[in-house]
Amino acid sequence: MSVANRPVHRPLSPHLQVYRPQLTSVLSILHRATGIALSVGALYLATWVVFAAASPSTYATFQGFNGSIVGRFVLGGWLFSLFFHLFNGIRHLFWDMGYGFEIKEAYRSGWIVVVAALVATAASWIVGLRLV
Known part of the structure; x- marks a missing residue:
């Protein structure tokens, strides 16, 4: 059997x-994902x-959801997504x-992006709470 016809037992x-x-x-x-x-x-x-433009009662309903545990989780996730995507996009600009591109630098910049996104999310959340 030639090499080309031999069955391959590994993922393609x-x-x-x-x-x-x-x-x-x-x-x-x-x-x-972000x-x-x-x-x-x-x-x-x-x-x-749209809810804000519709009426005060619909806006209050939407704000009620935003103030709930689930709403805050959604808004916090969206805020983290914003900062992560921003910082990782800057990282990609440097790659461009x-x-x-070296492995050590790619890992270092990756961890910097994660930490910066978490810190920026927490900082903006704290500032937002103080403004309310």
């Missing part, structure tokens, strides 16, 4: 059962504006310029 393409998740792949997936979350959040924001 990479998949989750073969590769261990790495920080770079997790951040790439998270970047895409982009989708920002799109859904834009619809949420548009709904908020040819900087940070």
Whole structure:
């Protein structure tokens, strides 16, 4: 049997059962997920504006949801998505310029993005609570 006709007993393409998740792949997936979350959040924001324009009672209903545990979780997730997508987008701009491709640098910048997104989310949430 020739080499070309020999059966292959391995995956033909990479998949989750073969590769261990790495920080770079997790951040790439998270970047895409936060982009989708920002799109859904834009619809949420548009709904908020429509409810505000409709009547004070509908706006109060929407605000009641925003003040609930679930509403705060949704808004906090959207806020984290915004900051993560922003900081990771800046990271991608540096990659577009040819900087940070070494493994050590990619991991360092990845952790910086995660920490910066968490700190910015917490800081803006605290400032927002003080303004209310």
